[in-house]
Amino acid sequence: MSENYRSMWESLGLDLKAHDALLDVLGKGYRDIFLAQKNRPQGMRYFDFVMSEVHGLRIKELLDEKAAGRKVIGSFCVFVPEEIVRAADATLVGLCTGADFAIDEVEKYLPRNTCSLIKSAFGFKLGRVCPYIESSDMIVGENTCDGKKKSYEVLNSLVPNLYIMDLPQMKSAEGKALLKAEYHRFKEAVEKLTGITIDAARLKKGISIVNNKRKAIHRLMNLRKANPAPISGLDALLTNQVFFYDNPVRFTDSVNKICDEVEKRIEKKEGVFTESAPRILLSGCPMAVPNWKLPWIIETSGAVIVGEESCVGERGTRNLTDDSGKSTDDLMDAITDRYFKIDCAVFTPNTDRLKHIMEMAETYKVDGVIHYGLQFCQPYLMEAIPVEKALVSKNTSTLRIDTDYSMEDIGQLKTRVEAFIEMVKVK
């Protein structure tokens, strides 16, 4: 990334030395993992560019928007409705939660046995290496799992602009009423922050922008049903990760361009892996940038990931928001309906997720499912067992992986994943 951004990073209060070290590791990881792949769609070059500028040009764009009076809102969860943010001409960005940073500092604030995702958010803040959190005019923390909920009490002392969104735990009428009330409260907070009154026309526009982004991703995911796989799971994951950072209209365009290219590949029966490569569904905790460890292990062990049952994947993007309502209230109801369907493991019971995993295993014609749980993530680790049982009862091979963001277990993970892939091949 260019030298030109140093004064920008400095103005955001970043620790330049630590930030340089982070960018070095990120750049190397990206080259080794993504650029080393063969036969990628040409359209992935755009995503290579986005990643090379993820702390550079994209931050400059956000700061330019801020200078023009627009606001930036940071989020840690797919329950934060982007439609409402867009309706106020503001930008929603996912905050960095995909790598270990400043762990010693983090453990002065959080217990050691906290999941890596939460620790990562704190590490990026405490290490002063995340330009997104430093650019945010509002940071939304949501009451999902206990770890996040309690950690936001601590985060509140580290940032000046934390907004807490309460969320239901049950898919009941009362749960839905709570979500609706919280989305109305959030709308008011966004209006106050931006000085813009969100009316039906604005909401419709916000819904359309976000739906278009989702439709492009649906199109790409649908194309991944082809055999041979026309795009790697790593590249598809990258598009899902960039979903949270990029300008949404440009993102939509770029994903659609990849789809045009991938459609041609499918016609010609061209793939990134051979037809006989085992097809894997990855299910579980979200994988934020630069959490690429497990997908990289899977795809360098001879299998291809054809779907992600994850918030950085289909759990986060699969449903559209109905934009047919005429009034603000109708559209707010439609937004509530859409988000209430998200089957995060923090809900109890959460049978929809199990159903969705089974459906995905079938539609993507997978040979095996790898369930990815972050250590100390009780919701997903608890659900991993019934998920495995249900899949095995349908004769779908399943491997449960519990890991974190460290690189220490790479050798052990590789051995387990390779053995699983061999077993799936024999089957």
Ligand code: BJ8
């Ligand atoms: S909607 S999955 S993005 S909460 S990994 S912090 S659950 S202990 S991230 Fe999530 Fe929203 Fe749900 Fe999706 Fe807790 Fe588990 Fe850590 Fe997690």
